[in-house]
Amino acid sequence: MARRSLLRPPGFDELGLRRAMADRMLPFLVAAMAFLAALALAGWVGAATLAQHWQHGAGASLTVQVPQPGDPAIGRTGPDARSRLDRVIETLTATPGIAGAHALSRPELGALLRPWLGGGDAALLERLPAVIAVRLAEPPPTPAAFAALDTALRRSAPGTVLESQGLWIGRLLALARSLQACAGAALLVVAAVAAAVVAVATRAGLAARREAIEIVHGLGATDGFIATRFAGRATLLASAGGIAGALAALPVLLALARLAAPFTAGSAAAPASAGPSVAGIETFSGSLPVALWLLLPGLPLAAAAIGFVTAQVTVRRWLRRLP
Amino acid sequence: MLRFDAVGLHYLSGGTPGPDVLRDLSFTVPEGAFRWLLGPSGAGKTSLLRLMYLDARPSHGRLHVLGTEIGSAPRRALPGLRRRIGVVFQDFRLLDHLPVFDNVALPLRLAGRGEGQIRADVGEMLRWVGLQDRAGTHPAELSGGEQQRVAIARAVMARPSLLLADEPTGNLDDAQAQRLLVLFRELNRLGTTVVVATHNETLVARYPARALRLDRGRLTEVG
Numbered sequence: 001m002a003r004r005s006l007l008r009p010p011g012f013d014e015l016g017l018r019r020a021m022a023d024r025m026l027p028f029l030v031a032a033m034a035f036l037a038a039l040a041l042a043g044w045v046g047a048a049t050l051a052q053h054w055q056h057g058a059g060a061s062l063t064v065q066v067p068q069p070g071d072p073a074i075g076r077t078g079p080d081a082r083s084r085l086d087r088v089i090e091t092l093t094a095t096p097g098i099a100g101a102h103a104l105s106r107p108e109l110g111a112l113l114r115p116w117l118g119g120g121d122a123a124l125l126e127r128l129p130a131v132i133a134v135r136l137a138e139p140p141p142t143p144a145a146f147a148a149l150d151t152a153l154r155r156s157a158p159g160t161v162l163e164s165q166g167l168w169i170g171r172l173l174a175l176a177r178s179l180q181a182c183a184g185a186a187l188l189v190v191a192a193v194a195a196a197v198v199a200v201a202t203r204a205g206l207a208a209r210r211e212a213i214e215i216v217h218g219l220g221a222t223d224g225f226i227a228t229r230f231a232g233r234a235t236l237l238a239s240a241g242g243i244a245g246a247l248a249a250l251p252v253l254l255a256l257a258r259l260a261a262p263f264t265a266g267s268a269a270a271p272a273s274a275g276p277s278v279a280g281i282e283t284f285s286g287s288l289p290v291a292l293w294l295l296l297p298g299l300p301l302a303a304a305a306i307g308f309v310t311a312q313v314t315v316r317r318w319l320r321r322l323p
Numbered sequence: 324m325l326r327f328d329a330v331g332l333h334y335l336s337g338g339t340p341g342p343d344v345l346r347d348l349s350f351t352v353p354e355g356a357f358r359w360l361l362g363p364s365g366a367g368k369t370s371l372l373r374l375m376y377l378d379a380r381p382s383h384g385r386l387h388v389l390g391t392e393i394g395s396a397p398r399r400a401l402p403g404l405r406r407r408i409g410v411v412f413q414d415f416r417l418l419d420h421l422p423v424f425d426n427v428a429l430p431l432r433l434a435g436r437g438e439g440q441i442r443a444d445v446g447e448m449l450r451w452v453g454l455q456d457r458a459g460t461h462p463a464e465l466s467g468g469e470q471q472r473v474a475i476a477r478a479v480m481a482r483p484s485l486l487l488a489d490e491p492t493g494n495l496d497d498a499q500a501q502r503l504l505v506l507f508r509e510l511n512r513l514g515t516t517v518v519v520a521t522h523n524e525t526l527v528a529r530y531p532a533r534a535l536r537l538d539r540g541r542l543t544e545v546g
Binding site for chain 2: 211222320
């Protein structure tokens with residue numbers, strides 16, 4: 001009874017597309033595109049992860065050293081004269097992109113230096129510069145703002161040293177964002193090339209099955225009917241290629257994730273010496289960022305969507321030449 | 324049903340209009356009529372049929388097919404009209420990759436009929452044209468006459484409102500040609516408008532009917 005209600009036998013190929021749209025070349029080319037897309041995605045996610053790590057880790061703070069912190073700062077004199085330390089803190093907290101500045105107390109400084117200096121020399125501590133721990137806000141100051149801050153601090157308290165770490169972190173963040181943009185651009189280029197590949201394959205199919213298309217068109221097939229046949233075939237082949245490409249990229253991405261693991265403290269990456277034990281493999285698979293695990297299955301879906309839309313557009317445009 | 328008002332046709336050659344292949348044709352074929360389409364080779368019979376089965380739009384004049392003005396009809400309106408027109412082509416135009424059954428079933432599948440009905444109707448049609456044992460055979464394995472019978476079965480399968488045939492008896496023996504004309508007459512009697520282009524004057528003499536006669540793209544006789 002169910003068979004009687006079918007409008008069309010499953011897999012019925014009116015236009016002979018199984019022979020016309022090659023079942024090897026198109027999936028192979030789409031697989032290559034999916035492989036490249038997976039690498040670009042990994043680059044995008046990796047750059048984003050590193051940027052986040054730098055930003056919220058080492059990059060989120062910097063230190064300022066103020067020699068002779070108790071001496072008066074340059075500028076105002078008299079009863080309201082401020083110490084160099086106070087003036088530096090005042091300048092820091094007034095700077096956009098800085099969330100807070102905390103001058104380490106002598107006991108805190110002593111605790112910090114105890115591994116190197118021991119704990120008994122209070123006089124030495126008195127001679128050391130004051131150290132200010134600065135927390136950066138989001139977004140952090142730009143490199144230009146860092147330079148301006150450095151100048152302002154040196155003007156009010158000469159000899160003050162602004163740790164350049166923040167500046168470098170800012171530069172690294174800019175680099176990471178540029179890498180993300182490049183990865184995004186690479187993804188777009190890969191998608192465009194995949195669409196071009198599908199369009200060429202579809203045109204080849206149209207040329208090969210021109211007579212059959214004209215016959216079916218003459219029998220009353222709509223443009224949508226013909227385009228859907230092509231789109232179905234292109235979607236099938238493109239998704240097969242997408243799956244193959246994503247699977248082929250997986251071991252490469254896992255290997256890259258292992259190499260990148262030392263740069264992301266606290267990640268679940270296995271040590272490089274981990275053997276192929278079951279536990280090792282589990283840890284190893286956990287080394288990919290969650291975002292990448294979520295995005296990778298999207299590659300076959302994206303390939304299928306590109307195949308479907310490109311074939312539909314190509315066939316409908318081609319059919320306009322028929323009356 | 325079919326109305327031609329000063330219709331002309333030229334084909335485009337490299338984007339520029341070629342010479343007129345049909346000129347100033349004005350005639351009407353009423354619903355349920357039977358017409359022979361006669362004329363020597365190159366007279367324009369096939370071009371005239373192409374206009375009728377909507378494979379070309381007129382370059383001049385106004386053409387009405389099944390109540391629709393073809394020159395101004397939107398493209399999306401034409402597939403539905405085409406499904407109401409059956410055509411027997413001189414070169415059969417069968418789909419080589421499909422077996423006989425699927426070739427004949429194609430108009431029904433395009434019309435969205437259910438597979439159960441398709442199986443029954445196509446089986447009956449193949450019995451009628453004597454090809455019930457060849458349902459699974461591909462066209463390339465058939466003789467010219469058998470291919471022509473498949474083309475005829477496909478053309479009449481969906482009970483079209485308008486049936487057009489271009490030299491339909493060219494590859495048939497006399498008995499098969501007569502059976503075909505009987506079928507066309509029967510469909511005509513049931514209300515289908517039929518236009519048959521042929522060189523076969525014997526057939527025309529045996530089944531007398533009104534005729535459209537073409538010569539060098541012009542109508543010389545409207546019967």
